[in-house]
Amino acid sequence: MKDLLIFDMDGVLTDVSNSYREAVVLCVQHFTGQRVSRELIQEYKNQGGWNNDWDLSQQIAADLGVPVPHSTIVAKFNEFFLGDNGNGLITRETWFPEPGLLERLADRYQIGLFTGRLKYEADISLNRFAPSMTFDPMICAEHVARAKPSPEGLHTISARFPGRRLLYVGDTIDDARSAAGAGVPFIGIAAASHSRRADILALFAAEGAVAVIENINEIESVL
Numbered sequence: 001m002k003d004l005l006i007f008d009m010d011g012v013l014t015d016v017s018n019s020y021r022e023a024v025v026l027c028v029q030h031f032t033g034q035r036v037s038r039e040l041i042q043e044y045k046n047q048g049g050w051n052n053d054w055d056l057s058q059q060i061a062a063d064l065g066v067p068v069p070h071s072t073i074v075a076k077f078n079e080f081f082l083g084d085n086g087n088g089l090i091t092r093e094t095w096f097p098e099p100g101l102l103e104r105l106a107d108r109y110q111i112g113l114f115t116g117r118l119k120y121e122a123d124i125s126l127n128r129f130a131p132s133m134t135f136d137p138m139i140c141a142e143h144v145a146r147a148k149p150s151p152e153g154l155h156t157i158s159a160r161f162p163g164r165r166l167l168y169v170g171d172t173i174d175d176a177r178s179a180a181g182a183g184v185p186f187i188g189i190a191a192a193s194h195s196r197r198a199d200i201l202a203l204f205a206a207e208g209a210v211a212v213i214e215n216i217n218e219i220e221s222v223l
């Protein structure tokens, strides 16, 4: 029986700095007229609780003095992110794993996903970048009642694969807290270019991360 190696998606497998993060910037700018920095977005992410970029966009706009109904935020965000025919910012996303990495990991581990994305959003990227890979389990936004930092998604996986060892790989404090809450060893990813790198390293350490790497391509050195 292989151990389960579970990945968060954004910032771990996919580089979303020009997709989700830019969609937050454009969405906030649309409603407030202000163009917020990536650093500010990272500060919110480091506070924890802002895994959902719709909620985050709504909160930043509100903090800038412009309350916007949630459904209005979601519609505008998706206009930027998905575009009319899938031609939005999502097309600017790139894939971190080098060719062969996931295949080698899949030889040693059963690989799965626990992401805050809805499944159709996750599938868009998986079909584009890793069509031959199987991610099982795949726990997405609609599969949990409570989003990260709740450990619910990891508990769901443990229940589905009783007795199997789990590892979780993520890039935010909510990922680390979810793993800590579930008693699952956590490997943190903190990119060299991370705008609040010292903060995230301290946060990962506080949550008991078993290892921290700069990029998913370094993961074999800590397994």
Ligand SMILES: [Mg+2]
Binding pocket: 008, 009, 010, 011, 012, 170, 171, 172
């Ligand atoms: Mg992430």
